[in-house]
Amino acid sequence: MTLDQFRPVADRLLGPWVSAAQWLGLTPDQVSVVAFGVAVVAAGAFAVADPIFYLFGAICVLLNGWLDLVDGALAREEGIASDGGDFLDHVLDRYADIVIIAGFTAGVGAYALGFLAVTGVLMTSYLGTQIQAVGIGREYGGLLGRADRLALMGVVGVLAAITTAPLVVGLNVVELLLVLLAVVGHLTALQRFRGAWADL
Template sequence: MTLDQYRSLADRALEPFVAVSDRIGLTPDGVSLIAFGFAVAAGAAFTIADPLWYVLGAVFVFVNGWLDLLDGALAREQGVDSKGGDLLDHVLDRYADIAVIAGLSAGIGQYLLGLAAVTGVLMTSYLGTQIQAVGLGREYGGLLGRADRLALIGLAGVAAAVVPGPLVVGLGVVGLLLVLFAVVGHFTALQRFWGAWSDLD
Protein backbone atom coordinates (compact mmCIF):
# COMPACT_ATOMS: atom_id res chain seq x y z
CA MET A 1 0.00 0.00 0.00
CA THR A 2 1.73 3.15 -1.15
CA LEU A 3 0.29 6.14 -2.94
CA ASP A 4 3.77 7.26 -4.00
CA GLN A 5 3.55 4.98 -7.03
CA TYR A 6 0.91 7.35 -8.44
CA ARG A 7 3.23 10.38 -8.47
CA SER A 8 3.16 10.61 -12.28
CA LEU A 9 -0.65 10.76 -12.23
CA ALA A 10 -0.55 13.42 -9.51
CA ASP A 11 1.95 15.43 -11.54
CA ARG A 12 -0.48 15.56 -14.46
CA ALA A 13 -3.30 16.68 -12.16
CA LEU A 14 -1.01 19.38 -10.78
CA GLU A 15 -0.34 21.01 -14.15
CA PRO A 16 -3.05 23.72 -13.93
CA PHE A 17 -2.03 24.51 -10.33
CA VAL A 18 1.59 24.77 -11.39
CA ALA A 19 0.63 27.17 -14.18
CA VAL A 20 -1.38 29.40 -11.83
CA SER A 21 1.33 29.35 -9.15
CA ASP A 22 3.97 30.32 -11.69
CA ARG A 23 1.76 33.08 -13.09
CA ILE A 24 1.18 34.72 -9.70
CA GLY A 25 4.88 34.58 -8.83
CA LEU A 26 5.04 31.82 -6.23
CA THR A 27 8.38 30.09 -5.74
CA PRO A 28 8.86 26.42 -4.78
CA ASP A 29 10.36 27.42 -1.42
CA GLY A 30 7.40 29.72 -0.82
CA VAL A 31 4.99 26.86 -1.52
CA SER A 32 6.96 24.62 0.88
CA LEU A 33 6.61 27.22 3.63
CA ILE A 34 2.87 27.60 3.00
CA ALA A 35 2.50 23.82 3.12
CA PHE A 36 4.30 23.75 6.46
CA GLY A 37 1.95 26.42 7.77
CA PHE A 38 -1.03 24.21 6.96
CA ALA A 39 0.61 21.29 8.79
CA VAL A 40 1.06 23.41 11.91
CA ALA A 41 -2.55 24.57 11.61
CA ALA A 42 -3.64 20.92 11.33
CA GLY A 43 -1.69 20.00 14.46
CA ALA A 44 -3.28 22.88 16.36
CA ALA A 45 -6.76 21.87 15.17
CA PHE A 46 -6.21 18.24 16.22
CA THR A 47 -5.08 19.39 19.66
CA ILE A 48 -8.54 20.87 20.27
CA ALA A 49 -10.02 17.41 19.56
CA ASP A 50 -13.49 18.72 18.76
CA PRO A 51 -15.48 17.28 15.81
CA LEU A 52 -15.43 20.54 13.86
CA TRP A 53 -11.70 20.99 14.47
CA TYR A 54 -10.99 17.39 13.48
CA VAL A 55 -12.62 18.07 10.11
CA LEU A 56 -10.69 21.33 9.70
CA GLY A 57 -7.49 19.52 10.63
CA ALA A 58 -8.24 16.90 7.99
CA VAL A 59 -8.72 19.61 5.37
CA PHE A 60 -5.46 21.27 6.40
CA VAL A 61 -3.63 17.94 6.11
CA PHE A 62 -4.97 17.35 2.60
CA VAL A 63 -3.91 20.88 1.59
CA ASN A 64 -0.46 20.26 3.07
CA GLY A 65 -0.11 17.08 1.03
CA TRP A 66 -1.24 18.76 -2.18
CA LEU A 67 1.14 21.68 -1.70
CA ASP A 68 3.93 19.24 -0.89
CA LEU A 69 3.49 17.81 -4.38
CA LEU A 70 3.10 21.25 -5.93
CA ASP A 71 6.44 22.63 -4.74
CA GLY A 72 8.43 19.97 -6.56
CA ALA A 73 6.37 20.25 -9.74
CA LEU A 74 6.72 24.04 -9.65
CA ALA A 75 10.50 23.76 -9.21
CA ARG A 76 10.72 21.54 -12.29
CA GLU A 77 8.50 23.89 -14.29
CA GLN A 78 10.59 26.93 -13.35
CA GLY A 79 13.85 25.05 -13.83
CA VAL A 80 15.03 25.86 -10.34
CA ASP A 81 15.46 22.35 -8.91
CA SER A 82 18.24 22.58 -6.36
CA LYS A 83 19.79 20.68 -3.50
CA GLY A 84 18.93 23.58 -1.23
CA GLY A 85 15.26 23.43 -2.17
CA ASP A 86 15.23 19.66 -1.69
CA LEU A 87 16.85 20.05 1.73
CA LEU A 88 14.34 22.70 2.81
CA ASP A 89 11.45 20.56 1.61
CA HIS A 90 12.64 17.51 3.57
CA VAL A 91 13.29 19.47 6.76
CA LEU A 92 9.87 21.13 6.62
CA ASP A 93 8.20 17.78 5.88
CA ARG A 94 9.74 16.24 9.00
CA TYR A 95 8.68 19.17 11.17
CA ALA A 96 5.24 18.96 9.59
CA ASP A 97 5.01 15.27 10.52
CA ILE A 98 5.98 16.11 14.09
CA ALA A 99 3.46 18.96 14.34
CA VAL A 100 0.56 16.88 13.05
CA ILE A 101 1.27 13.77 15.12
CA ALA A 102 1.97 15.84 18.24
CA GLY A 103 -1.40 17.51 17.76
CA LEU A 104 -3.18 14.17 17.35
CA SER A 105 -1.58 12.68 20.47
CA ALA A 106 -2.09 15.82 22.58
CA GLY A 107 -5.76 15.95 21.60
CA ILE A 108 -6.40 12.53 23.15
CA GLY A 109 -3.75 12.77 25.89
CA GLN A 110 -1.76 9.78 24.59
CA TYR A 111 1.76 11.18 24.67
CA LEU A 112 3.72 7.91 24.85
CA LEU A 113 1.69 6.52 21.98
CA GLY A 114 2.37 9.74 20.10
CA LEU A 115 6.10 9.32 20.76
CA ALA A 116 6.02 5.78 19.39
CA ALA A 117 4.10 6.97 16.33
CA VAL A 118 6.30 9.95 15.54
CA THR A 119 9.51 7.94 15.89
CA GLY A 120 8.10 5.34 13.50
CA VAL A 121 7.23 8.05 11.00
CA LEU A 122 10.59 9.81 11.32
CA MET A 123 12.56 6.57 10.98
CA THR A 124 10.61 5.66 7.85
CA SER A 125 11.49 9.00 6.28
CA TYR A 126 15.07 8.88 7.54
CA LEU A 127 15.68 5.50 5.95
CA GLY A 128 14.28 6.78 2.66
CA THR A 129 16.80 9.60 2.48
CA GLN A 130 19.71 7.73 4.09
CA ILE A 131 19.40 5.03 1.44
CA GLN A 132 19.76 7.77 -1.14
CA ALA A 133 22.78 9.14 0.71
CA VAL A 134 24.66 5.85 0.30
CA GLY A 135 24.03 5.92 -3.44
CA LEU A 136 21.06 3.58 -3.87
CA GLY A 137 18.48 6.18 -4.96
CA ARG A 138 15.61 7.61 -2.97
CA GLU A 139 13.41 4.94 -1.42
CA TYR A 140 9.63 5.40 -1.33
CA GLY A 141 8.70 1.76 -0.82
CA GLY A 142 7.22 0.02 2.18
CA LEU A 143 3.79 -0.26 3.70
CA LEU A 144 3.35 3.42 4.58
CA GLY A 145 4.94 6.27 2.69
CA ARG A 146 4.26 9.93 3.46
CA ALA A 147 1.43 10.15 0.96
CA ASP A 148 -0.26 7.18 2.64
CA ARG A 149 0.15 8.72 6.08
CA LEU A 150 -1.34 12.03 5.03
CA ALA A 151 -4.30 10.30 3.39
CA LEU A 152 -4.91 8.20 6.52
CA ILE A 153 -4.62 11.22 8.82
CA GLY A 154 -7.12 13.15 6.71
CA LEU A 155 -9.57 10.25 6.68
CA ALA A 156 -9.08 9.64 10.40
CA GLY A 157 -9.79 13.29 11.15
CA VAL A 158 -13.16 13.03 9.42
CA ALA A 159 -13.88 9.66 11.05
CA ALA A 160 -13.00 11.01 14.51
CA ALA A 161 -15.53 13.79 14.01
CA VAL A 162 -18.23 11.26 13.12
CA VAL A 163 -17.29 8.58 15.69
CA PRO A 164 -15.78 10.43 18.67
CA GLY A 165 -15.89 7.63 21.25
CA PRO A 166 -13.58 4.67 21.97
CA LEU A 167 -13.67 1.70 19.61
CA VAL A 168 -11.08 -0.86 20.70
CA VAL A 169 -9.30 -1.24 24.08
CA GLY A 170 -10.34 2.26 25.03
CA LEU A 171 -8.87 3.86 21.92
CA GLY A 172 -10.84 5.85 19.39
CA VAL A 173 -10.05 6.48 15.73
CA VAL A 174 -7.11 8.77 16.47
CA GLY A 175 -5.58 6.43 19.04
CA LEU A 176 -5.82 3.49 16.65
CA LEU A 177 -4.23 5.59 13.93
CA LEU A 178 -1.29 6.34 16.22
CA VAL A 179 -0.93 2.63 16.98
CA LEU A 180 -0.86 1.95 13.24
CA PHE A 181 1.84 4.57 12.70
CA ALA A 182 3.89 3.22 15.60
CA VAL A 183 3.79 -0.40 14.46
CA VAL A 184 3.77 -0.05 10.69
CA GLY A 185 6.11 2.95 10.72
CA HIS A 186 8.89 1.03 12.43
CA PHE A 187 8.15 -2.03 10.30
CA THR A 188 8.40 0.06 7.12
CA ALA A 189 11.70 1.55 8.30
CA LEU A 190 13.10 -1.92 8.91
CA GLN A 191 11.68 -3.08 5.57
CA ARG A 192 13.51 -0.27 3.78
CA PHE A 193 16.69 -0.97 5.71
CA TRP A 194 16.65 -4.65 4.86
CA GLY A 195 15.97 -3.98 1.19
CA ALA A 196 18.83 -1.48 0.99
CA TRP A 197 21.18 -3.74 2.95
CA SER A 198 20.47 -6.54 0.49
CA ASP A 199 21.20 -4.20 -2.44
CA LEU A 200 24.58 -3.34 -0.94
CA ASP A 201 25.74 -6.96 -1.16
Protein backbone atom coordinates in the same frame (compact mmCIF):
# COMPACT_ATOMS: atom_id res chain seq x y z
CA MET B 1 2.35 -1.00 -1.92
CA THR B 2 2.01 2.72 -1.19
CA LEU B 3 0.28 5.75 -2.68
CA ASP B 4 3.68 7.09 -3.77
CA GLN B 5 3.46 4.85 -6.83
CA PHE B 6 0.64 7.08 -8.09
CA ARG B 7 2.86 10.20 -8.24
CA PRO B 8 2.79 10.21 -12.06
CA VAL B 9 -1.03 10.40 -11.95
CA ALA B 10 -0.90 13.25 -9.43
CA ASP B 11 1.67 15.08 -11.56
CA ARG B 12 -0.85 15.30 -14.38
CA LEU B 13 -3.36 17.01 -12.07
CA LEU B 14 -0.94 19.61 -10.77
CA GLY B 15 -1.02 21.94 -13.77
CA PRO B 16 -3.67 24.38 -12.48
CA TRP B 17 -1.97 24.54 -9.08
CA VAL B 18 1.41 25.24 -10.64
CA SER B 19 -0.17 27.95 -12.78
CA ALA B 20 -1.81 29.48 -9.72
CA ALA B 21 1.51 29.51 -7.85
CA GLN B 22 3.18 31.22 -10.81
CA TRP B 23 0.38 33.77 -11.03
CA LEU B 24 0.85 34.54 -7.32
CA GLY B 25 4.59 34.89 -7.88
CA LEU B 26 5.48 32.08 -5.46
CA THR B 27 8.78 30.26 -5.64
CA PRO B 28 8.97 26.51 -4.96
CA ASP B 29 10.60 27.22 -1.59
CA GLN B 30 7.75 29.56 -0.67
CA VAL B 31 5.22 26.87 -1.58
CA SER B 32 7.11 24.48 0.73
CA VAL B 33 6.86 27.02 3.55
CA VAL B 34 3.14 27.53 2.90
CA ALA B 35 2.64 23.74 2.99
CA PHE B 36 4.35 23.62 6.37
CA GLY B 37 2.18 26.47 7.63
CA VAL B 38 -0.91 24.50 6.61
CA ALA B 39 0.43 21.51 8.58
CA VAL B 40 0.81 23.71 11.67
CA VAL B 41 -2.80 24.87 11.28
CA ALA B 42 -3.88 21.21 10.99
CA ALA B 43 -1.98 20.37 14.18
CA GLY B 44 -3.67 23.18 16.05
CA ALA B 45 -7.07 22.03 14.85
CA PHE B 46 -6.42 18.43 15.93
CA ALA B 47 -5.21 19.61 19.34
CA VAL B 48 -8.57 21.32 19.93
CA ALA B 49 -10.18 17.89 19.43
CA ASP B 50 -13.60 19.28 18.50
CA PRO B 51 -15.61 17.71 15.63
CA ILE B 52 -15.53 20.77 13.36
CA PHE B 53 -11.84 21.28 14.08
CA TYR B 54 -11.10 17.65 13.30
CA LEU B 55 -12.78 18.11 9.94
CA PHE B 56 -10.90 21.34 9.26
CA GLY B 57 -7.65 19.66 10.28
CA ALA B 58 -8.31 16.80 7.87
CA ILE B 59 -8.71 19.26 5.00
CA CYS B 60 -5.47 20.99 6.00
CA VAL B 61 -3.57 17.68 6.13
CA LEU B 62 -4.69 16.78 2.62
CA LEU B 63 -3.82 20.28 1.41
CA ASN B 64 -0.36 19.95 2.97
CA GLY B 65 0.19 16.73 1.04
CA TRP B 66 -0.96 18.29 -2.21
CA LEU B 67 1.19 21.39 -1.80
CA ASP B 68 4.12 19.07 -1.13
CA LEU B 69 3.67 17.89 -4.72
CA VAL B 70 3.10 21.39 -6.08
CA ASP B 71 6.47 22.75 -4.92
CA GLY B 72 8.39 20.08 -6.83
CA ALA B 73 6.22 20.39 -9.91
CA LEU B 74 6.70 24.17 -9.87
CA ALA B 75 10.48 23.77 -9.61
CA ARG B 76 10.52 21.38 -12.57
CA GLU B 77 8.22 23.60 -14.62
CA GLU B 78 10.46 26.62 -14.11
CA GLY B 79 13.68 24.63 -14.46
CA ILE B 80 14.97 25.70 -11.05
CA ALA B 81 15.00 22.39 -9.19
CA SER B 82 17.95 22.43 -6.79
CA ASP B 83 19.57 20.46 -4.00
CA GLY B 84 18.78 23.35 -1.66
CA GLY B 85 15.09 23.25 -2.50
CA ASP B 86 15.01 19.48 -2.10
CA PHE B 87 16.74 19.79 1.28
CA LEU B 88 14.31 22.46 2.50
CA ASP B 89 11.37 20.35 1.34
CA HIS B 90 12.58 17.31 3.28
CA VAL B 91 13.23 19.28 6.45
CA LEU B 92 9.81 20.94 6.37
CA ASP B 93 8.13 17.61 5.60
CA ARG B 94 9.66 16.08 8.72
CA TYR B 95 8.60 19.03 10.86
CA ALA B 96 5.11 18.81 9.33
CA ASP B 97 4.93 15.12 10.27
CA ILE B 98 5.99 15.96 13.82
CA VAL B 99 3.53 18.80 14.39
CA ILE B 100 0.56 16.92 12.90
CA ILE B 101 1.19 13.86 15.07
CA ALA B 102 1.74 16.17 18.06
CA GLY B 103 -1.62 17.78 17.37
CA PHE B 104 -3.43 14.44 17.29
CA THR B 105 -1.55 13.36 20.43
CA ALA B 106 -2.38 16.51 22.40
CA GLY B 107 -6.02 16.25 21.40
CA VAL B 108 -6.43 12.83 23.03
CA GLY B 109 -3.67 13.08 25.63
CA ALA B 110 -2.03 9.83 24.47
CA TYR B 111 1.55 11.01 24.81
CA ALA B 112 3.22 7.59 24.97
CA LEU B 113 1.46 6.53 21.78
CA GLY B 114 2.37 9.85 20.20
CA PHE B 115 6.04 9.32 21.02
CA LEU B 116 6.03 5.86 19.45
CA ALA B 117 4.15 7.15 16.42
CA VAL B 118 6.45 10.08 15.74
CA THR B 119 9.59 7.97 16.12
CA GLY B 120 8.16 5.41 13.70
CA VAL B 121 7.40 8.10 11.15
CA LEU B 122 10.79 9.76 11.54
CA MET B 123 12.66 6.48 11.19
CA THR B 124 10.72 5.65 8.03
CA SER B 125 11.68 8.99 6.50
CA TYR B 126 15.25 8.80 7.81
CA LEU B 127 15.81 5.43 6.16
CA GLY B 128 14.49 6.82 2.87
CA THR B 129 16.96 9.70 2.83
CA GLN B 130 19.83 7.70 4.30
CA ILE B 131 19.44 5.13 1.52
CA GLN B 132 19.78 7.99 -0.94
CA ALA B 133 22.83 9.31 0.93
CA VAL B 134 24.72 6.06 0.46
CA GLY B 135 24.06 6.17 -3.27
CA ILE B 136 21.37 3.53 -3.74
CA GLY B 137 18.65 6.02 -4.72
CA ARG B 138 15.66 7.48 -2.93
CA GLU B 139 13.35 4.90 -1.40
CA TYR B 140 9.62 5.60 -1.27
CA GLY B 141 8.52 2.01 -0.85
CA GLY B 142 7.52 0.06 2.20
CA LEU B 143 4.34 -0.50 4.12
CA LEU B 144 3.57 3.15 4.83
CA GLY B 145 5.05 6.06 2.89
CA ARG B 146 4.35 9.75 3.49
CA ALA B 147 1.47 9.87 1.02
CA ASP B 148 -0.16 6.96 2.85
CA ARG B 149 0.33 8.62 6.23
CA LEU B 150 -1.23 11.87 5.10
CA ALA B 151 -4.17 10.04 3.53
CA LEU B 152 -4.72 8.10 6.76
CA MET B 153 -4.47 11.26 8.85
CA GLY B 154 -7.02 12.96 6.63
CA VAL B 155 -9.43 10.03 6.87
CA VAL B 156 -8.98 9.80 10.64
CA GLY B 157 -9.64 13.52 10.97
CA VAL B 158 -12.97 13.02 9.18
CA LEU B 159 -13.83 9.96 11.29
CA ALA B 160 -12.90 11.76 14.51
CA ALA B 161 -15.30 14.54 13.52
CA ILE B 162 -18.02 11.88 13.62
CA THR B 163 -17.02 10.08 16.81
CA THR B 164 -14.16 9.78 19.28
CA ALA B 165 -15.83 6.97 21.23
CA PRO B 166 -13.69 3.90 21.99
CA LEU B 167 -13.77 1.48 19.07
CA VAL B 168 -11.23 -1.30 19.67
CA VAL B 169 -9.72 -2.37 23.03
CA GLY B 170 -10.75 0.95 24.51
CA LEU B 171 -8.98 3.05 21.87
CA ASN B 172 -10.70 5.70 19.78
CA VAL B 173 -9.97 6.36 16.12
CA VAL B 174 -7.18 8.87 16.82
CA GLU B 175 -5.45 6.53 19.27
CA LEU B 176 -5.75 3.69 16.76
CA LEU B 177 -4.07 5.92 14.18
CA LEU B 178 -1.18 6.55 16.56
CA VAL B 179 -0.81 2.81 17.18
CA LEU B 180 -0.83 2.16 13.44
CA LEU B 181 1.76 4.86 12.77
CA ALA B 182 3.96 3.47 15.54
CA VAL B 183 3.79 -0.18 14.51
CA VAL B 184 3.73 0.17 10.74
CA GLY B 185 6.16 3.09 10.78
CA HIS B 186 8.85 1.06 12.48
CA LEU B 187 8.08 -1.99 10.31
CA THR B 188 8.41 0.18 7.19
CA ALA B 189 11.75 1.51 8.41
CA LEU B 190 12.96 -2.04 8.97
CA GLN B 191 11.65 -3.10 5.55
CA ARG B 192 13.54 -0.26 3.89
CA PHE B 193 16.67 -1.13 5.86
CA ARG B 194 16.49 -4.76 4.81
CA GLY B 195 16.00 -3.90 1.15
CA ALA B 196 18.84 -1.38 1.14
CA TRP B 197 21.18 -3.70 3.04
CA ALA B 198 20.62 -6.37 0.40
CA ASP B 199 21.59 -3.86 -2.31
CA LEU B 200 24.83 -2.78 -0.66
